[in-house]
Each structure stands twice: as structure tokens, then as C-alpha cells.
């Protein structure tokens with residue numbers, strides 16, 4: 001019986017094919033799981049974010065590309081969840097990250113990607129997210145600054161530091 | 175001139191992302207021709223960047239997708255409407271039945287079996303209706319997607 005959010009969204013949308021609800025949800029979910037490591041938490045964040053935006057009328061009011069903006073909402077939701085997590089929950093999620101790929105997936109996905117994913121998972125959240133926003137979500141520096149609410153001038157150096165850290169960890173595999 | 179590799183690294187990162195000014199871009203290109211270390215660092219960065227872009231992360235399940243795209247406010251409105259309609263029907267028919275029964279039971283000519291039978295039928299009907307409504311409420315309160323896939 002539910003009236004799909006999609007119907008409400010279509011009104012204000014059109015210019016950007018990648019801004020439809022499915023595409024936004026997919027990108028949002030990917031970022032949420034990258035930050036949170038736990039499937040259910042990520043799904044909750046996506047659901048909350050979509051509802052918040054559509055009901056506040058912000059989705060339709062927004063002009064131009066919506067992806068970076070939506071990722072920012074997702075990010076804030078995910079960071080809220082992280083802040084509320086108790087230490088023992090965090091430990092459980094860390095455990096989950098260790099074996100988050102089923103053996104079949106690990107084989108399917110090549111070994112190097114698997115290792116990178118594991119290394120990213122154990123890095124500091126801020127470093128992990130800036131790398132993924134750039135290399136996975138393909139955002140520009142200006143968009144990264146918007147999502148992370150940092151000055152655009154600091155993106156290059158932060159990103160570089162994060163890449164340096166990852167490169168250190170990956171050195172013996174490269 | 176000896177290359178100050180560590181200082182150049184940040185620029186290499188920016189170069190990789192296509193975020194440098196034209197001047198810096200040219201500077202990096204010259205450096206990479208001269209300095210093997212910087213060229214090697216750049217290749218490593220480029221390789222990592224490519225791999226990261228291709229990492230597979232989990233996707234939302236179809237059930238989660240549907241749930242996220244549902245509109246909770248519209249749903250609440252709809253179920254409020256349902257409750258009003260059902261409640262109105264119960265009040266309306268209840269009053270009619272009450273009035274009809276009252277008349278019949280008060281009338282001394284009504285056969286005794288009808289005096290007992292008719293209220294029994296209406297009572298039974300009421301019980302059935304109530305149990306159906308309770309079932310519906312229970313069903314709508316449990317998450318319809320819970321059993322689909324987690």
C-alpha cells in the first residue's frame with residue numbers, strides 16, 4: 001500500500017540520470033557499509049537518509065547533481081551510528097571485517113582487491129573515507145570537501161596522507 | 175638537481191586525480207622523467223587507485239531496497255484512514271443491530287427460539303469480525319520483509 005518515495009522524487013529530477021533513487025541508494029549504501037562495516041546498519045542509514053530528504057522537501061528543491069550531496073547526508077548518518085556504538089559492538093564489527101568475504105567471493109574478487117579492502121577496513125575512518133570518496137565514488141576534490149565538510153584546499157594533502165598510509169600497508173603486495 | 179621526492183608526493187597524488195593547475199602538472203611531468211623514485215611511486219599510486227575503484231562491496235538486498243523506498247508518512251495516513259472506516263462501519267451496523275434486536279426482544283409475539291438465536295448469530299458475527307481485525311493488525315505490525323531475506 002505504501003506510496004513509493006520514488007514518485008515524489010521524480011518530480012524534481014530529470015537532468016541527471018545518475019540521481020535517480022536506485023543509483024543514489026546504491027552509492028549511499030556502498031559508502032555506509034564502507035564506514036560502518038555492518039550490512040543492517042548501512043541499510044538503516046540509507047532508509048533514514050532517503051526519508052529525511054524527501055519529507056523535508058530538500059530532494060526536490062535541490063538543483064544540479066545530487067550525488068555528493070546525498071553522500072554527505074549518508075556520511076552524517078553513518079558517523080552518528082559510529083558515535084553511538086559501544087566499544088563491544090565496535091569489536092564485533094571489527095571481527096566481522098576480518099572475515100567479511102566468503103571464500104567464494106574472495107576467490108572471485110582478485111586477491112589484491114581483497115587485501116586492499118581489508119587494509120582499508122582497519123584504517124582510521126577519516127583516512128578510509130577520503131580514499132574511497134575519491135577512488136571508489138569518483139568524487140572531485142571540491143565534492144569531497146563538500147561531503148566531509150572540510151576546506152577544499154586541504155583535500156589534496158589529506159588524501160595524500162591517507163594514500164601514503166595505505167601504500168605503506170600494501171608495500172609488500174605491490 | 176636532486177629530487178625532493180617526499181615533497182613531490184602530494185603533487186603526484188593531485189596529478190593522478192587531475193586536480194593540479196597547469197603549471198604544477200608540467201612540473202610533475204618533468205620530475206617523473208628525471209626521478210625514477212617518483213615515477214615508481216606514481217605507478218604504485220595509480221595501481222592502488224585502479225584496484226580500489228574495482229573493489230566489490232555488498233549491495234542492498236531487494237527487500238531493503240523496497241523498504242527504503244516506502245513512504246512511512248503516507249503509510250501512517252493510510253492506516254489511520256483504514257481504522258476510521260472500519261470503526262465507522264462497526265458503530266453504524268452495531269447501532270442498527272442493537273435497535274432491531276431491542277424491538278424484537280421487547281415484542282411478546284416473537285418466538286423464543288428467535289429471541290435466543292438472533293442475538294447468538296450477531297454475537298458470533300461480532301466475535302469473528304473482531305478476530306479477523308486483530309489478525310490483520312498483528313500482521314501489519316510484524317515487518318513484512320523480515321522473513322524474505324537477510
Ligand SMILES: [Zn+2]
Nearest residue numbers: 177179209212
Ligand atoms: Zn623524486
